[in-house]
Amino acid sequence: MLRGAWREIRYYPSAVLGLIVIVLFVALSIYTVITIPYSEAVRLWRGGEEVWGDTPRLVPPVWYNLFREKKLPLTIKISSTDEAAVHKEEQISDDLWVHDVICTFDFPYDEFPQDLGMFLEAQFEERAPYVSLVLERPDGEEIRVEDLSVQGGRQVFLVSQSEDLHRRLGLPERRETIVGLFAEDPQAEDPVPLKGTYVLRVETTLFEPESTITSKMVVYGRVHGWAGTDHLRRDLSVALLWGAPVALSFGLLAALGTTVTTMIIAAVGVWYGGWVDSIIQRITEVNMVLPVLPILIMIGVFWNRSLVIMLVAIVLLSIFGASIKTNRAIFLQVKSLPYIEAARSYGASDFRIIFLYMIPRVIPTIIPSLVLGIPSFVFLEASLAVLGLGDPVLPTWGKVINDARVNGALLQGYFYWILQPSFALMVTGIAFAMLGFSLDRIFNPRLREL
Incomplete structure (x- = not known):
């Protein structure tokens, strides 16, 4: 039967x-x-910084762009350990070294990214390295994003949380800081993204011969994966x-x-x-x-x-x-x-x-x-x-x-x-x-x- x-x-x-x-x-x-x-x-579901640090918050899936005329940006991740990263090192004195990491990335999208984050990890004995983050735009303008000391061996910097950068860019009070970095005219009433190739320089000053530093930049997009993310960046x-x-x-x-x-x-x-x-x-x-x-x-x-x-x-x-x-x-x-x-x-x-x-x-x-x-x-x-x-x-x-x-x-x-x-x-x-x-x-x- x-x-x-x-x-x-x-x-x-x-x-x-x-x-x-x-x-x-x-x-x-x-x-x-x-x-x-x-x-x-x-x-992955419980997460943590090592899991959620690379994903934007509350963004729709990538296929959402199929229904939009203006394409939303994807997340861009660049690390100092990537083969494309350019390293320059120079000894200034017996206890002073300058180590620069140059990373380039293209931004061809019609909307602004959600945020920009820098994750720095340093190894040192007594004196923490000092880092300057400089962003060079496609129009040639250079913006000093942040100067910071990598205390505790690890430092996380988010553009959206930097009131000092927002003030230095001279942005309106309610305008997102990320707009000042990626807009053709940050002061315009309706700013549009500046498309092209951006260069990020991580200028590090080391005070010990054995000190090392690794950096990772994440430009958080407005779409992510085939399912999107939730309020906890999962x-x-x-x-x-x-x-x-x-x-x-x-x-x-x-x-x-x-x-x-x-x-x-x-x-x-x-x-x-x-x-x-x-x-x-x-x-x-x-x-x-x-x-x-x-x-x-x-x-x-x-x-x-x-x-x-x-x-x-x-x-x-x-x-x-x-x-x-x-x-x-x-x-x-x-x-x-x-x-x-x-x-x-x-x-x-x-x-x-x-x-x-x-x-x-x-x-x-x-x-x-x-x-x-x-x-x-x-x-x-x-x-x-x-x-x-x-x-x-x-x-x-x-x-x-x-x-x-x-x-x-x-x-x-x-x-x-x-x-x-x-x-x-x-x-x-x-x-x-x-x-x-x-x-x-x-x-x-x-x-x-x-």
Whole structure:
């Protein structure tokens, strides 16, 4: 029956389309787990300066430029360790050295960058190096961006946080400092970016022969990656990619655990009957009136928000559901079939009859409900995350939606932030629904006439 059903799927276009989408999601999940291992995904999502220092804050994906006439700038990263960087060193005296690093970059975009950051790391014993940052524009003008001492071995400088630079550039009070560095006329009422080749000079004065310094410049763009970034400069592609294996595994395990366990309990109740069946039915009736979502919320608030804990709780609360009564009605019919009486007559054990004769007969009718149950559990996990009860470690689609909601993504125009994970959830649900309803028609011939 199962082989014939799978052959019949090709006559249902919706089932074929749904199956293709599911296979693509499974392939994406495998690719994600291999290329971004669990520990790496957690590190990227928790982040830190070494992770988020290279990404802009709250910017849309790169493909956003396809719908704009004026192209938004991408992020430009230049390091003193790059091969293109030019190094010049000169000894002035016995205890004074000058080390210059010259980096060039092109800026062909129609909008200003979000910010400019310099990350300096120095190694010294007593006297910290002194650094001057000079930006040479395409029109030949040189701007001394900042002079600073690299105390503590590490220094971070952001143009947006420099009030002194803003004052020296003579910009209007509410105009961003970055505009003064990249505008053709920073004083114009409606300034436009100056396109061309820029040169950044990192002029370092060293006071010890063994002192070294490395520098990295990041010109933060207005678009980033294929998924954009959030309010913490996290690349949303990590959460969107890892959301697939988390959602599919959670939905599959919950649906499989609930469906299989419910089927076994119903079969045991029907076979033994009497007080066993009566207890199962009373537990089911009590469980059916329990508020599942409030119970899960209390578990997350007062105990643990781990995805594994939530999965176990959901399965336990779903085992004694309405499916028990549906399966019981089916098993009552199976119990009265002649081959079950024949198994009894030759002395087959109760275990053998239940697991080898009764349950296999019902499996084809359970498959559609199993497939249709997967997206419901996927949405339940996302709903808990949206309520702030998602796994505290793993990046998931629901957590992205919750972060976007809490930070007013829709109100501030960051539509990509909330629409991308919502679209992934919607496509997942539709794919399983198309396959599940088609399987329901295949395994239940009466539905074909509807």
